[in-house]
Amino acid sequence: MNENFFENVYEVVKLIPEGRVTSYGAIGEYLGSKRSARMVGWAMAASHTLPDVPAHRVVNAKGLLTGKTHFTTPTEMATLLKNEGVNVVDEKIVDFEKHFWNPMLELM
DNA sequence: ACACTGACCACTG
DNA sequence: CCAGTGGCCAGTG
Numbered sequence: 001m002n003e004n005f006f007e008n009v010y011e012v013v014k015l016i017p018e019g020r021v022t023s024y025g026a027i028g029e030y031l032g033s034k035r036s037a038r039m040v041g042w043a044m045a046a047s048h049t050l051p052d053v054p055a056h057r058v059v060n061a062k063g064l065l066t067g068k069t070h071f072t073t074p075t076e077m078a079t080l081l082k083n084e085g086v087n088v089v090d091e092k093i094v095d096f097e098k099h100f101w102n103p104m105l106e107l108m
Numbered sequence: 109a110c111a112c113t114g115a116c117c118a119c120t121g
Numbered sequence: 122c123c124a125g126t127g128g129c130c131a132g133t134g
Contacts (some may be wrong), residue, residue, distance in 0.1 A: 005130080114132095
């Protein structure tokens with residue numbers, strides 16, 4: 001296992017508490033590259049094979065469930081979030097700021 | 109080696 | 122508010 005961007009992404013995502021969410025940009029920023037948010041999402045797509053990675057807790061900067069298309073079913077992501085107490089309306093997280101979990105503040 | 113793509117983000121007009 | 126542009130890194134054809 002090489003220690004690379006992917007590993008770090010997985011580590012952070014695994015640490016996201018239940019009922020909390022974060023964004024690709026936040027993770028990328030925590031890893032040192034704010035502009036590498038694309039890669040984070042891309043890493044997620046590759047990591048969705050790992051059961052310990054709650055990908056449904058990772059959304060884009062606007063709180064939109066952009067990654068839902070990569071789930072087994074498009075509704076899976078919203079269902080999981082709602083199941084954890086995160087209200088989702090029209091593929092968007094309600095009170096995104098309240099549920100937002102900043103890795104830089106929690107893991108520093 | 110080159111070009112294109114991607115679960116993105118922020119800025120500018 | 123919406124549209125367009127640049128930037129970031131890695132993988133694939």
